[in-house]
Amino acid sequence: MAHRSLDRLDKKILHLISEDARIPFLEVARACNVSGAAIHQRIQKLTNLGVIKGSQFIIDPERIGYETCAFIGLNLKNPEKFDDVVEALRQIPEIVECHYTTGEYDLFLKIYAYNNHHLMSVIHDKLMPLGLSRSESSISYNAVIDRTLPIEGMKVDDIVLEDEEEEEE
Known part of the structure; x- marks a missing residue:
């Protein structure tokens, strides 16, 4: 199976949407200095790879x-x-x-x-x-720490994903 690592743009997108899942794609695009279409494609790619498992409202x-x-x-x-x-x-x-x-x-x-x-x-x-x-x-009694994994502190080179599709060699 092929391996694909996350690049800096993927990492920045993940950071922004993990902070606010309702952030508009255009706002993410502005923060990343790319087009809205590029953000849409990246989020679709991250979803297909299983990095993003959906979006949801968190109910207390x-x-x-x-x-x-x-x-x-x-x-x-x-x-x-x-x-x-x-x-x-x-x-x-x-x-x-x-x-x-x-x-x-x-x-x-x-x-x-x-x-x-x-x-x-x-x-x-x-x-x-x-x-x-x-x-x-x-x-x-109380959840004293309740968070998702941090994206900012991760080294880009350390993030490797197994791609579900076989690449032709």
């Missing part, structure tokens, strides 16, 4: 009533049922992240709940029936 869970954030480590009774368990976890809307991890747990979840009672209900009614040998919960 507390503002819509989800006051409890918890991290839950899960161990499966039957690891061969991993795919079935993950598919079942996808159906639980309170789960916002699920990671397959090394270490103490098979899976590590981030869950939002209205309150501790709701969290207990999610664990008891939705997680335990999936065939767990063990679960361990930690409630987050």
